[in-house]
Amino acid sequence: MTKEAARYFVSRLVTTVLVVFGAMLxxxxxxxxxxxxxxxxxxxxxxTPEYARRFIEDMGLDQPTYxxxxxxxxxxxxxxxxxxxxxGRSVSAMVWSVLPSTLILTFSAIGLAVLLGVPLGIFAAxxxxxxxxxxxAFTSVAxxxxxxxxxxxxxxxxxxxxxxxxxxxGAGREGDFWDQARRSILPIVSLSLAWxxxxxxxxxxxxxxxxxxxxxxxxRAYGLSERLVTYxxxxxxxxxPTIAVLGxxxxxxxxPAVLVEIVFARPGIGRLVYDAVTSRNYPVVxxxxxxxxxxxxxxxxxxxxxxxxxxxxxxxxTTSQSQAK
Amino acid sequence: xxxxxxxxxILAGTAASGVVGAMNIASPAAAQDTRKTRIAxxxxxxxxxxxxxxxxGPWDGNVARSVFQRLMKQxxxxxxxxxxxxxxxxxxxPTTVDFTLKPGQMFTGGFGEMTADDVKFSFxxxxxxxxxxxPDSPYKGDWVYLDKVEVxxxxxxxxxxxxxxxxxxxxxxxDVSGCIVSKKAVEQLGTEHNTKxxxxxxxxxxxxxxxxxxxxxRNDAYAGAQPFFEEIAxxxxxxxxxxxxxxxxxxxxxxxxxxxxxxxxxxxSGLSVSEQPSIAYLWIxxxxxxxxxxxxxxxxxxxxxxxxxxxxxxAYNGKAPRLNTLLPPQILGHWGDAPVYKRNVAEAKxxxxxxxxxxxxxxxxxxxxxxxxNMALVARALLQEIGVTLEVDAQEGGTYWSAGxxxxxxxxxxFLLRFNxxxxxxxxxxxxVPAQIGVWNWQRWNSPEYLNLFxxxxxxLxxxxxxxxxxxxxxxxxxxxxxxxxxxxxxxLVARSWLRPAGVPGWIDWQYDSFGAATS
Numbered sequence: 119m120t121k122e123a124a125r126y127f128v129s130r131l132v133t134t135v136l137v138v139f140g141a142m143l144x145x146x147x148x149x150x151x152x153x154x155x156x157x158x159x160x161x162x163x164x165x166t167p168e169y170a171r172r173f174i175e176d177m178g179l180d181q182p183t184y185x186x187x188x189x190x191x192x193x194x195x196x197x198x199x200x201x202x203x204x205x206g207r208s209v210s211a212m213v214w215s216v217l218p219s220t221l222i223l224t225f226s227a228i229g230l231a232v233l234l235g236v237p238l239g240i241f242a243a244x245x246x247x248x249x250x251x252x253x254x255a256f257t258s259v260a261x262x263x264x265x266x267x268x269x270x271x272x273x274x275x276x277x278x279x280x281x282x283x284x285x286x287x288g289a290g291r292e293g294d295f296w297d298q299a300r301r302s303i304l305p306i307v308s309l310s311l312a313w314x315x316x317x318x319x320x321x322x323x324x325x326x327x328x329x330x331x332x333x334x335x336x337x338r339a340y341g342l343s344e345r346l347v348t349y350x351x352x353x354x355x356x357x358x359p360t361i362a363v364l365g366x367x368x369x370x371x372x373x374p375a376v377l378v379e380i381v382f383a384r385p386g387i388g389r390l391v392y393d394a395v396t397s398r399n400y401p402v403v404x405x406x407x408x409x410x411x412x413x414x415x416x417x418x419x420x421x422x423x424x425x426x427x428x429x430x431x432x433x434x435x436t437t438s439q440s441q442a443k
Numbered sequence: 444x445x446x447x448x449x450x451x452x453i454l455a456g457t458a459a460s461g462v463v464g465a466m467n468i469a470s471p472a473a474a475q476d477t478r479k480t481r482i483a484x485x486x487x488x489x490x491x492x493x494x495x496x497x498x499x500g501p502w503d504g505n506v507a508r509s510v511f512q513r514l515m516k517q518x519x520x521x522x523x524x525x526x527x528x529x530x531x532x533x534x535x536x537p538t539t540v541d542f543t544l545k546p547g548q549m550f551t552g553g554f555g556e557m558t559a560d561d562v563k564f565s566f567x568x569x570x571x572x573x574x575x576x577x578p579d580s581p582y583k584g585d586w587v588y589l590d591k592v593e594v595x596x597x598x599x600x601x602x603x604x605x606x607x608x609x610x611x612x613x614x615x616x617x618d619v620s621g622c623i624v625s626k627k628a629v630e631q632l633g634t635e636h637n638t639k640x641x642x643x644x645x646x647x648x649x650x651x652x653x654x655x656x657x658x659x660x661r662n663d664a665y666a667g668a669q670p671f672f673e674e675i676a677x678x679x680x681x682x683x684x685x686x687x688x689x690x691x692x693x694x695x696x697x698x699x700x701x702x703x704x705x706x707x708x709x710x711x712s713g714l715s716v717s718e719q720p721s722i723a724y725l726w727i728x729x730x731x732x733x734x735x736x737x738x739x740x741x742x743x744x745x746x747x748x749x750x751x752x753x754x755x756x757x758a759y760n761g762k763a764p765r766l767n768t769l770l771p772p773q774i775l776g777h778w779g780d781a782p783v784y785k786r787n788v789a790e791a792k793x794x795x796x797x798x799x800x801x802x803x804x805x806x807x808x809x810x811x812x813x814x815x816x817n818m819a820l821v822a823r824a825l826l827q828e829i830g831v832t833l834e835v836d837a838q839e840g841g842t843y844w845s846a847g848x849x850x851x852x853x854x855x856x857x858f859l860l861r862f863n864x865x866x867x868x869x870x871x872x873x874x875x876v877p878a879q880i881g882v883w884n885w886q887r888w889n890s891p892e893y894l895n896l897f898x899x900x901x902x903x904l905x906x907x908x909x910x911x912x913x914x915x916x917x918x919x920x921x922x923x924x925x926x927x928x929x930x931x932x933x934x935x936l937v938a939r940s941w942l943r944p945a946g947v948p949g950w951i952d953w954q955y956d957s958f959g960a961a962t963s
Contacts, residue, residue, distance in 0.1 A: 154841035158848065160491075161499060163862065163874065163883055164581035170848075172578050203578075204499060205491050206634025212653055274688050286689040287680070289655050383680040383689075385654035393489060393654075398841045 130422055134415045141411045142190070142404070146183050149400050156398035160204055176203040177400050190404060199405030209405035213387065217409060219289075220386040223378070224371045226306045228364060231313035236353075236360070238314070239321025243329060244348060254318060261315030267377035270308035274381070277304060288382030305382045309374060313367060317360060324356035358425065365421030369414040479960065480673040482942060484953075485686050485698035489679045490657055493640040493648060494629075495622035496569050496580040501863065501951050504619040506657055506677060509670075509955040511622035511642035514542050514562070515612065519945045519957035522773075522866040524617045527667070528557060528643070530598075532616075537607035537904060538590075540616070544598040548666045550625040551647045557623060559600035563592035564626035566602065566615075584873075585620035607902045609909055610867040618865070618952075645670045645956035654679060659955060671959040690714060690937055697938045697958075699950060701814065702762045705935035715940045720764060721932040722771050722864035722949030724871070727807070727822070729925045730855045732887045735800050742924035744794035745857075748829040749822055750786040755930055757817040763930040768917045769871060771931035773948055775906070776868040776913030781921065791829040803831045808846055808858040811837040815859050818929070833857075847885030858885055863951050864931075868913045869901045875920065886925045893919045 156177060157170035165173075178186050193200065199209040238258075242251045277284045288305045290298030328334065329352050337347050376388030387406055394402035491499040495507040508516070512528040526532065532542040548557040569580040570589050588608055593601040604611070615621050628641035638651050645667065646659035659675040678695065680686050683704045689695040691711055700708075709716045727749075735741045755763050764772075768781035795801060807822065809815040816837060823833040838846065847855055864871050874883040876894050881887075896916040903909040920926050934950040945957035 152841070153851075154843075154845040155848065158844045159841040161581050162844065164584075166581070166583075167882060169579065169581050176578070204497075205637045207638065207653075215653060271684065274685075278692050279688060282692065285694055286685065286692045287678070287694050292650070292652075380682050381685055383678070383682070383685050385652070389654055396840050 127423065130419055134419050137415050138408070138411050139191075142408060143183075143187060145404065145407055146187050146190075149179065149403070150183060152398070154398050156203075156400065159396070159398040173203060179400065194408065199408065200401035202399065202402055204399065209401050212390065212402060213406050213409050216385045216390050217387050219384060220372070220375055220379070220388060221413075222302065223305055223309060223375055223384070223386065224368055226302065227309035227313065227371060228367055230306060230310040231317050231367075232360075232364070234310075235314045235317030236321050236357075238318040240325060240348065240353065242318065242322040243325035244344075246326065254322075258315035258318045261311045262319075264312070265377070266308050266312060266374040267381050269311050270304065270378050270381040273304045273308055286382070288379070288384030301382075301384075305378050305384055308378050308381075309371060312374075313371070317363070320360050320363060321356060324359050325352055328352045328356045361421055361424060365418040368417045372410060372414075479941075481676070482672050482674075482696040482939075482958065483676040483678055483694065484944075484955070484958075485678050485680045485689070485695050486656065487679075487681060487683075487686075487699075489654055489681075490651065490677070492637040493651065493657070494637045495619045495624065496565075496582060497578075497637060498582075498619060501953075505953040505955065506648070506659065507619050507622050507640065507642075508644075508952070509646040509659060509675075510640050510644045510648060511624060512548065512557070512644050512667075513617060513621040513623060515617045515621075517617060517947050517952070517954065519954055520948070522613075522947055522949075524612060528562075528623055535601075538604040540602040540604075540611065542600055542602070544600075545666060546598060548643045549664050550628060550641050550643045551662060551664065552628065552641050554625040554628045554641050557625070557643050558597050559592075559594045561626050562600055562623055563594055564629070565623045566592050566621070568629075569620055582620045585615050585618065589615075607904055609901055609903055610869050613867040614865060614870055646675070649674075670956040675955050675958065677955075696942055697936070697944050699934050700937055702760055702933070702935055703813075705937050706760070708937050713940055715938055717936045717938075718762065719934045719936055719946075719948070719950050720771070720773065721934050722773055722866065722951060723861055723932050724766060724769065724771060724864055725859065725861045725929040725932065726766075727857055727859050727927040727929065728886045729857055729927075730852070730885065730887055731923070731925050732853065733856055735798070735803055736805075736856065738798045738800070739924055740794040740798040741800055741803070744791040744798070744800075744829065745826065745831065746784055746924055746927050747787045747794070748791040748826050748831065749927060750825055751784070751927070751929055753825070754818040754821045757821045758814045759930070759933070762935075763933045766928045766931045768928060769875075769920055769926070770868055770913070770917065771864060771949075774864065774866060774868055774871065776900075776910045776917075778914045778917040781917065784927075786825070788828055795830060801830055804834070805831060805856040806834045806836050808836045808838065808843065808855060810843045810859070810861075811839055819859065847881075847883070849881050852881055852885055852887065855885060859929075860885065861932075864949065865951075866947070866949070868909075869897065872897050872900070872913070872916060886923075888920075888923055888925050890919055890923070 155170050157165035157173040174180050197210065199213060202209055202212060238254055242254045245251050274286055278286045284304055285301050288301050290301045334347060334352060337351055372388050375386060376392050379386035379389040387410060391403060391406045394406060486502045488500060488502045490503055490506065492503055493506050495511060498504045498507060514527060514529040514532050515524040516527040518525050528544055528548055529542045530545045532540065535541045544557060544559060550557060566586060566589060570583050570586045573579045588605045590603045590605045593603060595601060625641050629636050632639060640648055645662055645665045647662045648657050649660040650658040656677045656679040659677060661670060661673045680689065683700055686695065686698045686700060687704050687708065690698060690708060705716050708714050729736045729742050731737060751765055755765060767783050768778040770777045807819055809819050819835040823835055826833045862874065875888060876897055877889045880889060893916050896912045900909050900912040903912060936944060938944050941961050943959045943961045945954040946952060
């Protein structure tokens with residue numbers, strides 16, 4: 119690794135840590151202004167004033183934000199995300215029990231979106247103005263416009279009720295891979311449809327731009343096959359914006375993932391955060407949000423670092439700059 | 444002629460075969476063979492704590508009822524109690540209850556036989572301060588006035604109260620707070636007991652996962668009659684539409700649903716829909732300490748300006764019964780002769796004019812659910828006619844349930860509240876005593892007479908006298924005009940035609956161990 123690359127990596131890492139810290143500071147500050155006391159939200163009429171006070175103390179809500187933040191990060195360093203004051207369970211255990219489900223859903227949705235969106239985008243770009251291009255344009259926009267939970271309900275009605283091909287509930291039996299895989303099909307498709315449309319549009323636009331470059335014309339003039347020109351030379355340059363968007367996409371998908379998890383009654387970290395916010399279960403909110411933020415920034419860090427691997431100009435550009443100095 | 448398959452064709456064919464094969468694995472039809480021994484029931488809140496002393500609500504409590512034994516328990520589909528763990532139990536004096544356990548009742552997990560010591564531990568821990576890092580039990584009130592539980596011998600004991608309690612059997616002994624836990628298991632497992640409960644009841648928890656639910660497996664060592672189903676999967680599904688689809692597809696066998704979702708299921712073959720009156724109670728309350736609402740005439744005008752029947756029609760399609768007093772009809776002490784207020788616009792206007800209140804502006808706080816929103820919108824239109832502008836303030840749960848607490852509660856005008864009931868009048872009445880102002884008495888209604896009647900009824904062991912006291916208390920509430928009673932709701936039970944669910948009337952408390960097949 120060159121000095122410049124190492125410097126870049128370290129600066130991105132520092133930025134990552136600052137982002138995580140800033141996000142948690144914002145979250146901790148919000149918990150002091152959100153109305154509603156945790157005991158009442160969790161227990162209803164059984165929440166006596168004494169119990170409510172006890173909850174507040176157990177959650178540390180009677181302490182200043184900076185002390186709570188310091189204690190929280192102090193525990194995080196040792197892998198302790200806190201204790202759920204209601205059930206006594208470790209928040210880490212709760213998060214790790216549902217995180218894989220969301221990651222599988224999210225990454226599978228992104229994967230499916232890439233698998234279908236990229237070829238569709240390439241096809242649209244290489245058949246510009248054709249009937250297929252117009253149909254793809256329409257369907258892409260339609261996929262983007264329809265919310266994923268609406269898609270989910272329609273898929274359930276068609277495939278689970280009318281055709282009876284797939285189950286309704288999205289949580290499979292523990293340890294049964296095929297049951298879990300079968301139940302993941304509709305949730306993954308629901309979540310990925312909008313991104314298929316988005317990626318197809320993005321790839322089409324990028325490809326059209328790249329296909330208009332001089333070097334592409336030169337490549338064709340040299341007699342290279344259209345297949346080689348499209349997939350080896352054009353796509354490689356056109357995919358950089360798509361990779362950048364995919365990194366953001368993982369984070370963006372966590373929002374709709376909550377709704378899909380609710381519709382399919384599927385466990386997930388989005389649902390965990392949603393339920394915890396509704397019930398003011400702050401230790402769970404803090405721990406789960408921290409994990410989500412870390413996953414998001416790490417993925418974006420990997421995406422940023424992958425640019426130089428994909429595009430040698432970025433690698434040579436950093437080396438040249440350091441040589442010029 | 445030879446047929447050549449290229450790589451693409453092989454891959455495509457394999458993928459297609461895999462998809463078709465996966466679709467056929469364990470289809471709902473294949474589950475038919477197990478439907479007589481395994482069923483799946485839906486709950487709409489996630490299970491949190493299965494230890495009866497720290498449960499978070501009825502959804503936890505219903506699992507606890509089937510995992511733990513109590514000295515007495517409700518008969519199937521009844522509020523009447525029968526012996527469970529107790530061979531004998533009797534109220535030997537107004538403040539003492541003697542019991543003798545049946546021998547040979549074993550806790551699961553090798554935690555030994557149930558003894559009177561376990562009973563002592565189970566009841567006293569609910570009223571004692573939390574130990575070992577555990578908080579106090581939020582259900583202290585269920586065992587109010589408990590002095591101690593004396594252990595006489597291995598199976599015999601005596602519950603000693605500081606004062607007589609009329610509802611001791613219904614709210615404490617026979618309810619979830621009366622569940623008998625293994626002292627050894629609780630001390631050994633600590634907070635792990637919340638998710639891995641050790642009981643001696645008809646079922647045991649074989650699996651419990653956050654956001655999925657729990658699986659109840661028949662406890663073969665249970666000393667009583669074995670439950671019908673070998674296994675019951677208690678599944679957490681928050682969305683009613685998903686529940687409806689799961690019932691249609693066969694993945695669920697039982698659920699309680701709102702009327703708008705349940706009604707269409709009547710036409711589905713293999714499902715039965717039945718309506719059961721609830722013992723929850725809904726009302727619109729008024730903050731009697733706030734501005735114009737301090738005037739009785741204003742409150743009476745608002746009561747006359749509303750049409751409760753129209754509001755119920757909008758919210759429940761006419762399926763929910765109207766409630767005219769605090770206690771639903773199924774509860775001891777229900778005031779059957781309570782006045783039924785009909786809308787009277789002229790009288791309402793007259794009262795407002797007399798009170799000097801024209802162009803009144805008020806806010807109605809509701810929980811952001813469709814049923815309440817529908818009722819609130821109708822209420823707004825109705826009150827407009829009598830010159831009251833009503834702003835509807837729909838809030839999410841966390842904010843809503845704290846809105847009446849402490850100083851925040853002083854700012855409330857009107858609010859639509861729903862509480863779950865139990866088969867005891869004092870349990871329902873407790874939220875309206877003066878001590879609950881700033882807690883759950885959002886009306887801030889301060890009535891010493893009501894408090895006296897409440898206390899008298901709590902200690903009155905003569906049923907007829909108790910009924911009279913409770914009715915008098917309801918009359919005071921009616922005279923205050925701080926309460927506009929709406930409904931005690933109706934539960935729509937959707938089940939497989941061959942399934943006979945069981946629950947204490949009111950259907951807040953389910954009896955998983957009494958679920959059976961319709962022909963049994």
